[in-house]
Amino acid sequence: METYKHILLALDFSEPDSYVIQKARHLAEMFRARLSIIHVLDNIPMPDMAYGTKIRLDENSGDDLLETEKSKLKQIGDELGVGPACRWMVWGVPGPEIVRLAEEEDIDLVIVGSHGRHGLALLLGSTANSVLHHAKCDVMAIRLPDEVTSDEPLGEIAARMSG
Numbered sequence: 372m373e374t375y376k377h378i379l380l381a382l383d384f385s386e387p388d389s390y391v392i393q394k395a396r397h398l399a400e401m402f403r404a405r406l407s408i409i410h411v412l413d414n415i416p417m418p419d420m421a422y423g424t425k426i427r428l429d430e431n432s433g434d435d436l437l438e439t440e441k442s443k444l445k446q447i448g449d450e451l452g453v454g455p456a457c458r459w460m461v462w463g464v465p466g467p468e469i470v471r472l473a474e475e476e477d478i479d480l481v482i483v484g485s486h487g488r489h490g491l492a493l494l495l496g497s498t499a500n501s502v503l504h505h506a507k508c509d510v511m512a513i514r515l516p517d518e519v520t521s522d523e524p525l526g527e528i529a530a531r532m533s534g
Contacts, residue, residue: 375402375509379478380451381469381502382410384443387515391484394513396451398482407457409472410444411465412437426460466501478508485512 380395382388399406412426428441441460448458461468473481485499499512 375404375480377476377478378402378404378406378480378482379469379473379476380406380408381465381481381483381498382408382444382447383465383484383498384410384440385484387484388447390515391482391513392447392451395482398480398511404480405457406451406453407459407476407478408444408448408451408453409459409461409469410440411468412440412460412462413465426462428455428458428460465498466505469498469502470505470507473502473506473508480509480511481506482511482513484515 375398378395378399380392382391395406398404426437426441428444431438444458444460447453448455459472461472469481469483472478481502483499483502485497499510503510503512
């Protein structure tokens with residue numbers, strides 16, 4: 372059986388991200404795979420940029436909202452031991468941007484959180500659904516438990532997952 376070599380963790384900085392982060396960390400360790408992270412900005416205005424939708428993480432943009440998002444990505448990357456070369460922040464529609472990056476970076480597993488939507492929300496689609504149906508690699512949608520909150524320390528979540 373072939374193992375995963377490069378895992379991409381897609382983050383939206385929502386409250387239950389810590390749960391998905393711990394699952395991704397565990398899988399990367401289990402497969403001895405390189406872990407990369409992506410955050411797609413679709414909810415803040417795009418400042419005047421010189422080119423493309425990729426955001427330079429090593430330069431100050433002068434935009435407070437953007438710098439806050441970059442700081443969150445840096446903190447998570449540092450906690451996971453993901454180097455700056457394996458961290459991406461882009462503007463766009465999350466599903467297609469995640470799929471595009473997965474192809475460009477030769478990702479063999481994408482991990483996304485899933486809220487388990489029903490009814491009309493399911494018909495309209497979600498990021499997890501979009502990635503699942505368009506990615507050329509494996510996709511793991513981590514079902515987000517209702518009780519996870521952003522105040523819960525990562526260690527407690529990891530202990531609950533392993534116990």
